[in-house]
Every structure is written in C-alpha cells, then in structure tokens.
Amino acid sequence: MIFKFLLTVSLLLILFIPACTDQGNPLTPAAPAATEVKFSSDISPLLASKGCVGCHGSNGGLNVGTVASLLTGGNHGPAIVAGKADSSNLVLKLKGTPFGSRMPQGGPYLTAAEIKLFEDWINAGAKNN
Numbered sequence: 869m870i871f872k873f874l875l876t877v878s879l880l881l882i883l884f885i886p887a888c889t890d891q892g893n894p895l896t897p898a899a900p901a902a903t904e905v906k907f908s909s910d911i912s913p914l915l916a917s918k919g920c921v922g923c924h925g926s927n928g929g930l931n932v933g934t935v936a937s938l939l940t941g942g943n944h945g946p947a948i949v950a951g952k953a954d955s956s957n958l959v960l961k962l963k964g965t966p967f968g969s970r971m972p973q974g975g976p977y978l979t980a981a982e983i984k985l986f987e988d989w990i991n992a993g994a995k996n997n
C-alpha cells in the first residue's frame with residue numbers, strides 16, 4: 869500500500885515538476901515605462917547646446933527661452949502646437965524646410981533621437997515640466 873502511494877507521488881512529481889517549470893514566462897515583462905521628456909532637463913538644455921538660444925533669444929522674433937514664448941512663436945505663428953508635433957514649426961524646421969532654412973540654420977542638424985525628444989515632449993502636451 870505504502871509502496872503504491874510512493875509510486876503515485878513520485879510519478880506525479882515527475883509529471884508535474886517539468887510541467888510547472890517549463891512553461892516559459894507567459895507574462896512577458898512590460899517594457900519599462902517611457903520616462904517623461906521634460907522641458908527643464910531635456911528640451912531647454914538642447915535648445916541651448918544646439919545654438920537655438922543664441923539666435924532666438926530675447927532680441928525680437930521667435931524666443932525659444934520658455935514654453936510660453938514657444939507657444940507664441942515667430943513670424944509664422946506658434947513654434948509648437950501642444951499635442952501635435954507634426955504641425956509644429958519647430959519640429960518641421962528641425963527635419964526640413966517647410967519655409968526658410970532647416971534649423972539650426974547652418975547646421976549641424978539634430979539627430980533623429982534628439983528630434984524625437986522634441987516630438988515626444990510636444991505630443992505629451994508640451995508641458996512646462
């Protein structure tokens with residue numbers, strides 16, 4: 869009797885242990901939440917290091933110093949449209965020449981990854997964060 873019991877237990881172990889451990893991971897870990905792009909620590913430093921601030925400071929026309937002044941924009945209207953990177957002059961001019969020159973004027977132009985930071989920030993609402 870006890871032998872039969874042990875046999876059953878060991879058979880169950882043989883059958884179930886592999887079944888339990890060999891299922892892969894059905895819950896593939898979610899990609900880490902994308903970190904929020906911030907005006908203060910991402911966008912503003914980029915505008916400074918890429919020379920935008922030098923040509924678009926407080927000397928009239930477009931001022932890239934603050935979110936508010938970007939929303940006001942320049943001769944062609946708002947430089948950014950909150951939630952709509954594709955309609956934002958700033959993004960269009962980083963990528964090409966919707967009017968005038970590609971920015972920063974004279975280059976070197978931003979990398980796709982750098983431009984994506986602007987797009988993500990604008991599409992997330994262009995917050996003053």
Ligand code: HEC
Binds near residue numbers: 919
């Ligand atoms: C060497 C000077 C210079 C630099 C550097 C520069 N710009 Fe400009 N930018 C201009 C001039 C001049 C114009 C107006 C002529 C034109 O649209 O090409 C302009 C126009 C713009 C406009 C359109 C404003 C409007 O409504 O007419 C945007 C947006 C802009 N720049 C963004 C940027 C950004 C973002 C950077 C940095 C990545 C940058 N610029 C760097 C000189 C510069």
